[in-house]
Amino acid sequence: MSEQVEHLISKEYAAGFHTAIESETLPPGLNEDVVRFISAKKDEPEWMLDWRLQAFRAWQEMESPDWAKVKYPPVDFQSISYYSAPKSMDERPQSLDEVDPELLATYEKLGIPLHEQAVLAGVAMDVVFDSVSVVTTFREKLLEAGVIFCSISEAIEKYPELIKKYLGSVVPQKDNYFAALNSAVFSDGSFVFIPKGVRCPMELSTYFRINEQNTGQFERTLIVAEEGSHVSYLEGCTAPMRDENQLHAAVVELVACDNAEIKYSTVQNWYPGDAEGKGGIYNFVTKRGVCHESAKISWTQVETGSAITWKYPSCILRGDNSVGEFYSVALTNNLQQADTGTKMIHIGKNTRSTIIAKGISAGRSDSSYRGLVRMNPGADGARNFTQCDSLLIGDRCGAHTFPYIESKNPSAVIEHEATTSKVSDDQMFLCAQRGLDPEKAVSMIVNGFCREVFKELPMEFAVEAGKLLEVSLEGSVG
Amino acid sequence: MLRINNLHASVEDKEILKGLSLEIKPGEVHAIMGPNGAGKSTLGNVLSGRDGYEVSSGTVEFKGANLFDLAVEERAREGVFLAFQYPVEIPGVSNMEFLKVSVDTVRKHKGLPALSSVEFMKLARTTSQKVKLDQAFLKRGVNEGFSGGEKKRNEILQMMLLEPSLCILDETDSGLDIDALQTVADGVNAMRNKDRSFIVVTHYQRLLDYIVPDYVHVLADGKIVKSGDKSLAKELEAKGYGWLEGGVA
Ligand SMILES: Nc1ncnc2c1ncn2[C@@H]1O[C@H](COP(=O)(O)OP(=O)(O)OP(=O)(O)O)[C@@H](O)[C@H]1O
Ligand SMILES: [Mg+2]
Numbered sequence: 001m002s003e004q005v006e007h008l009i010s011k012e013y014a015a016g017f018h019t020a021i022e023s024e025t026l027p028p029g030l031n032e033d034v035v036r037f038i039s040a041k042k043d044e045p046e047w048m049l050d051w052r053l054q055a056f057r058a059w060q061e062m063e064s065p066d067w068a069k070v071k072y073p074p075v076d077f078q079s080i081s082y083y084s085a086p087k088s089m090d091e092r093p094q095s096l097d098e099v100d101p102e103l104l105a106t107y108e109k110l111g112i113p114l115h116e117q118a119v120l121a122g123v124a125m126d127v128v129f130d131s132v133s134v135v136t137t138f139r140e141k142l143l144e145a146g147v148i149f150c151s152i153s154e155a156i157e158k159y160p161e162l163i164k165k166y167l168g169s170v171v172p173q174k175d176n177y178f179a180a181l182n183s184a185v186f187s188d189g190s191f192v193f194i195p196k197g198v199r200c201p202m203e204l205s206t207y208f209r210i211n212e213q214n215t216g217q218f219e220r221t222l223i224v225a226e227e228g229s230h231v232s233y234l235e236g237c238t239a240p241m242r243d244e245n246q247l248h249a250a251v252v253e254l255v256a257c258d259n260a261e262i263k264y265s266t267v268q269n270w271y272p273g274d275a276e277g278k279g280g281i282y283n284f285v286t287k288r289g290v291c292h293e294s295a296k297i298s299w300t301q302v303e304t305g306s307a308i309t310w311k312y313p314s315c316i317l318r319g320d321n322s323v324g325e326f327y328s329v330a331l332t333n334n335l336q337q338a339d340t341g342t343k344m345i346h347i348g349k350n351t352r353s354t355i356i357a358k359g360i361s362a363g364r365s366d367s368s369y370r371g372l373v374r375m376n377p378g379a380d381g382a383r384n385f386t387q388c389d390s391l392l393i394g395d396r397c398g399a400h401t402f403p404y405i406e407s408k409n410p411s412a413v414i415e416h417e418a419t420t421s422k423v424s425d426d427q428m429f430l431c432a433q434r435g436l437d438p439e440k441a442v443s444m445i446v447n448g449f450c451r452e453v454f455k456e457l458p459m460e461f462a463v464e465a466g467k468l469l470e471v472s473l474e475g476s477v478g
Numbered sequence: 479m480l481r482i483n484n485l486h487a488s489v490e491d492k493e494i495l496k497g498l499s500l501e502i503k504p505g506e507v508h509a510i511m512g513p514n515g516a517g518k519s520t521l522g523n524v525l526s527g528r529d530g531y532e533v534s535s536g537t538v539e540f541k542g543a544n545l546f547d548l549a550v551e552e553r554a555r556e557g558v559f560l561a562f563q564y565p566v567e568i569p570g571v572s573n574m575e576f577l578k579v580s581v582d583t584v585r586k587h588k589g590l591p592a593l594s595s596v597e598f599m600k601l602a603r604t605t606s607q608k609v610k611l612d613q614a615f616l617k618r619g620v621n622e623g624f625s626g627g628e629k630k631r632n633e634i635l636q637m638m639l640l641e642p643s644l645c646i647l648d649e650t651d652s653g654l655d656i657d658a659l660q661t662v663a664d665g666v667n668a669m670r671n672k673d674r675s676f677i678v679v680t681h682y683q684r685l686l687d688y689i690v691p692d693y694v695h696v697l698a699d700g701k702i703v704k705s706g707d708k709s710l711a712k713e714l715e716a717k718g719y720g721w722l723e724g725g726v727a
Contacts, residue, residue, distance in 0.1 A: 425529065426566040430620075432550035433526050433560050434580035434636065435587070444579065448570030448619065
């Protein structure tokens with residue numbers, strides 16, 4: 001039976017098509033001129049260019065990290081193009097009517113209709129295609145509530161003071177190798193600003209799509225929630241199937257001011273490569289949020305795509321009584337590799353963090369949880385609870401847990417639980433004896449395993465995530 | 479309903495069933511008793527199609543067709559139901575969801591219209607009352623943290639919802655208190671009709687006071703060594719298995 005189960009995991013990647021659209025793409029290569037080109041392309045002010053150049057010079061001095069449990073040949077940064085945009089985006093469209101129908105059709109095909117009457121009720125969407133934001137829906141409605149939701153390029157132009165204040169305030173330019181690269185060449189992304197006391201009237205969402213060949217995607221997201229405000233944000237992503245690996249190096253910064261709450265959910269479905277491990281996205285992402293007094297940041301992620309995932313959404317619990325949460329499902333299949341987890345840095349008193357990480361490995365894949373919980377000397381009464389569960393499908397895959405605990409405060413309490421289990425033959429037999437197909441059985445068992453995480457996702461997306469797992473597991477039982 | 483003819487089956491190259499024959503007509507209840515390790519659970523596993531059991535010879539006809547032509551889930555949809563001796567847990571999958579998916583699948587196979595969520599929930603609630611399983615158990619993970627007796631009652635709940643045509647109960651009475659035994663027996667008796675057959679595997683004559691069988695068989699060393707009516711169970715209770723032909727333990 002386990003052989004069967006294993007076989008259930010070879011699927012067609014549904015989002016793997018390419019859109020034939022005329023694009024302006026920078027030739028491969030990276031140097032200061034490329035950084036200047038990107039900045040000029042976006043009519044950026046001088047200070048922004050300087051900021052990028054600082055990051056670029058720092059990056060040149062840095063080395064690619066090698067501590068993660070992932071294996072891949074060195075990335076040739078000179079073979080990647082750092083900017084690609086559909087020609088039709090030269091003049092930034094002011095409304096949906098002006099967006100290239102070919103682009104709209106692409107999103108339609110991905111199951112993301114962009115017409116405001118057709119989109120999921122109550123979800124505003126920013127759509128990023130290769131290096132540019134295509135459209136942001138429901139902007140006016142949000143502005144009525146004082147909420148700013150636009151592409152980061154537009155924010156640099158329209159809200160320079162906010163950008164100067166917050167960009168790089170959580171993830172500094174030199175934070176790490178990939179963050180430095182992103183700071184130098186980021187091309188677009190989303191900006192969200194929720195003013196004091198406002199509860200954002202709808203879910204916000206960004207959908208990232210890599211289309212062009214040999215193109216890296218470097219998006220930058222910044223979310224600022226002022227005192228007592230509240231926002232829930234979701235990102236999704238897909239890419240065409242290609243034989244070459246493609247690089248995605250994003251940076252996400254969250255600022256939760258006193259009593260604010262940010263809920264950040266990710267459904268990541270970048271192209272994972274084929275069954276032989278050919279192609280797929282390298283997903284090297286830095287995500288971090290800072291919580292001021294009594295603020296709360298909650299990261300929820302469902303990671304099913306990418307050839308390699310390297311990401312550790314983190315919370316800096318600076319303010320007293322602040323709360324950090326991390327809920328994660330990472331599914332790897334075939335030859336995918338994931339090294340993901342979180343960092344919870346407790347600085348303030350009575351700060352609390354919860355980590356629930358679920359890893360599912362199938363095929364010959366490898367999945368690692370890597371998490372740091374640090375209790376600083378001032379973190380009196382701080383508490384952390386960590387639970388890491390691994391589920392193995394078949395016997396050629398691996399699951400690993402690397403918990404790092406640094407406690408410099410004796411009053412802090414840290415709890416850690418870890419389990420490893422298998423989809424057992426007995427479970428499969430029970431399901432079959434009750435009439436279920438092997439595919440349905442595996443997907444149900446896996447969904448059950450992920451339940452604690454899925455219940456953290458916004459309703460519409462929880463259903464979506466469940467389906468995504470089902471598709472990702474297709475073929476693992478024969 | 480079921481015609482087993484000279485069945486030989488082995489596990490890991492060890493022959494367990496050694497020429498077992500048994501015929502069960504629609505509406506009949508057959509009790510199977512016999513010493514530990516005789517092959518009773520093996521018979522249930524072979525009939526339901528569990529992996530790892532090699533059938534070397536013999537035939538099994540189910541509703542006139544060759545049972546071995548069907549995969550596990552196809553047998554289940556055709557009405558073979560096994561109530562497990564040791565029910566397994568599926569953490570995080572709610573009992574309600576599990577029951578709904580399996581009932582949907584079986585109904586679809588039978589060409590019956592699908593039940594709406596509301597209809598199903600009603601049905602699941604009233605049925606769980608019949609087996610005296612609190613509604614809270616419908617929300618919990620499948621068998622997750624259930625006591626031994628609760629697991630067995632959950633098996634009967636599944637059986638009642640799926641309305642199979644051949645029910646194989648493998649020591650469903652083991653580990654049940656007196657009241658639970660009565661509940662389980664009531665559930666089975668309520669389901670008895672002229673079209674449905676039962677194989678009831680048990681070690682205790684007591685169960686057969688509640689579920690009165692049409693036949694009692696002794697399975698020893700992979701064969702049916704003696705068959706009779708319900709009085710045979712009483713005799714076994716008094717004398718054990720030693721006196722039977724073949725001199726089993
Ligand atoms: N997977 C297996 N591997 C090896 N031996 C097995 C396996 N399954 C069953 N057996 C052996 O087959 C024989 C019959 O087992 P079975 O479970 O059918 O007995 P049983 O009659 O149900 O006994 P009990 O009354 O104890 O439930 C036993 O000797 C058992 O050890
Ligand atoms: Mg047994």
